Amino acid sequence: MSTPAYEVYAIKYAHHERTASQNFLGGDPHDGPMPMDYFVWLVRGARVDLVVDTGFNAAAAARRQRQLLRPVDAALALVGVDAAKVRDVIVTHLHYDHVGNFDLFPQATFHLQDLEMQFATGRFMCHEPMRHAFDVENVVGMVRNVYAGRVQFHAGDAQLLPGISVHLIGGHTMGLQVVRVATRRGHVVLASDASHYYANMGEARPFPIVYNVGDMIEGWGKLRLLADSPAHIVPGHDPLVLERYPAPREELAGIVARLD
Numbered sequence: 001m002s003t004p005a006y007e008v009y010a011i012k013y014a015h016h017e018r019t020a021s022q023n024f025l026g027g028d029p030h031d032g033p034m035p036m037d038y039f040v041w042l043v044r045g046a047r048v049d050l051v052v053d054t055g056f057n058a059a060a061a062a063r064r065q066r067q068l069l070r071p072v073d074a075a076l077a078l079v080g081v082d083a084a085k086v087r088d089v090i091v092t093h094l095h096y097d098h099v100g101n102f103d104l105f106p107q108a109t110f111h112l113q114d115l116e117m118q119f120a121t122g123r124f125m126c127h128e129p130m131r132h133a134f135d136v137e138n139v140v141g142m143v144r145n146v147y148a149g150r151v152q153f154h155a156g157d158a159q160l161l162p163g164i165s166v167h168l169i170g171g172h173t174m175g176l177q178v179v180r181v182a183t184r185r186g187h188v189v190l191a192s193d194a195s196h197y198y199a200n201m202g203e204a205r206p207f208p209i210v211y212n213v214g215d216m217i218e219g220w221g222k223l224r225l226l227a228d229s230p231a232h233i234v235p236g237h238d239p240l241v242l243e244r245y246p247a248p249r250e251e252l253a254g255i256v257a258r259l260d
């Protein structure tokens with residue numbers, strides 16, 4: 001049996017105007033505008049719609065002064081997904097912008113690395129710079145999901161379905177994982193925050209929100225090994241994703257990109 005070829009979509013749900021100095025460790029000598037986009041991703045097979053990350057909601061957007069363009073369930077509906085029916089959600093890590101909407105997925109099992117739960121509930125959260133990008137209600141909510149039998153933990157690399165696997169990277173957070181998907185153009189890697197922008201890994205300049213800089217830098221090498229080419233690596237927050245990949249339909253240009 002051959003490996004299935006999945007469709008993969010990046011769906012933009014939010015935006016933040018910021019400057020380049022906020023996106024690189026040590027700042028940027030040529031500081032200028034460098035906005036951030038926020039995405040969720042969809043992996044679609046013949047019989048499966050698998051969602052990667054859940055984004056943040058309106059309350060979090062207001063609290064952190066991010067521009068919520070469309071609620072994540074509405075964003076997913078643009079590509080024909082009913083969030084309430086999704087069975088599997090991969091959570092790359094527990095930061096507020098990746099796990100703020102798990103309540104929109106009442107049927108889902110959440111796939112999470114052991115180390116990420118350890119990180120989000122352990123000693124490093126005593127320190128404001130480490131916990132800043134977490135929202136405690138999201139973390140507590142995920143603990144409740146554990147007790148409800150709705151979390152599937154992974155330790156390192158794991159295959160979820162033929163052609164879909166998760167891989168522990170760490171760096172940005174202790175348990176950050178990326179997703180590798182078999183598509184018609186080869187293996188695509190959803191890097192999430194292993195590289196926020198093309199420039200982070202492309203210019204070897206780490207993003208400043210980081211647990212372990214060494215693991216973050218090593219992670220770029222892992223991404224290159226997992227993907228069929230650099231053009232198969234999809235950064236987590238780069239507006240360029242919507243320019244480098246085509247929209248599935250004309251009216252979704254600037255919102256949805258087809259990554260396969």
Ligand SMILES: [Zn+2]
Binds near residue numbers: 095097098193236237
């Ligand atoms: Zn993020």
